[in-house]
Amino acid sequence: MKWQAALAGALASAVVGFVAASIAAPSVASAEIRIVGDPGGEVSSYVRKFEAVRESGERVVIDGPCLSACTLLLGIVPRDHICVTRQAVLGFHAASYYDDASRSLVPTREGSRLVMRLYPAEIRGWIDRHGGLTPRLIELRGRELSAMYRICQ
Numbered sequence: 001m002k003w004q005a006a007l008a009g010a011l012a013s014a015v016v017g018f019v020a021a022s023i024a025a026p027s028v029a030s031a032e033i034r035i036v037g038d039p040g041g042e043v044s045s046y047v048r049k050f051e052a053v054r055e056s057g058e059r060v061v062i063d064g065p066c067l068s069a070c071t072l073l074l075g076i077v078p079r080d081h082i083c084v085t086r087q088a089v090l091g092f093h094a095a096s097y098y099d100d101a102s103r104s105l106v107p108t109r110e111g112s113r114l115v116m117r118l119y120p121a122e123i124r125g126w127i128d129r130h131g132g133l134t135p136r137l138i139e140l141r142g143r144e145l146s147a148m149y150r151i152c153q
Helices: 002-023 043-056 068-076 109-118 121-129 142-148
Strands: 032-035 059-062 065-067 082-084 089-092 096-099 104-107 138-141
Touching (some): 068 109, 068 121, 121 138, 138 142
Parallel strands (some): 032 059, 059 082
């Protein structure tokens, strides 16, 4: 299916880019991106968006809900360029695609496996401890989140 190839290509690109950025010289952040309410959307567009953020060296402030594809930033933007506020919420669920015939979202195990590979180990562990990626949204917030990511100053 076309969506599987697009998702696999976008995620593979993000993983390769993340590894390359991890061994490159650190850049100086010139600006800040503030997430205050991002419901997510199409995965490959988020991968491209966060790859550009990573390349720019911008800092990401999560200051509200960052749901679904928005959470991909955790595996693309370097951890030291991410901070969270008390209002930050990360929401995770199974990857899905829109099926024209049934006119509904259909969860995909393959897509969810690809997304999980992109997340840092600590996030994957948290997701696994909370039932894995299913159609139901699970939320990481508060003390659990601030134990994983630094608080914005």
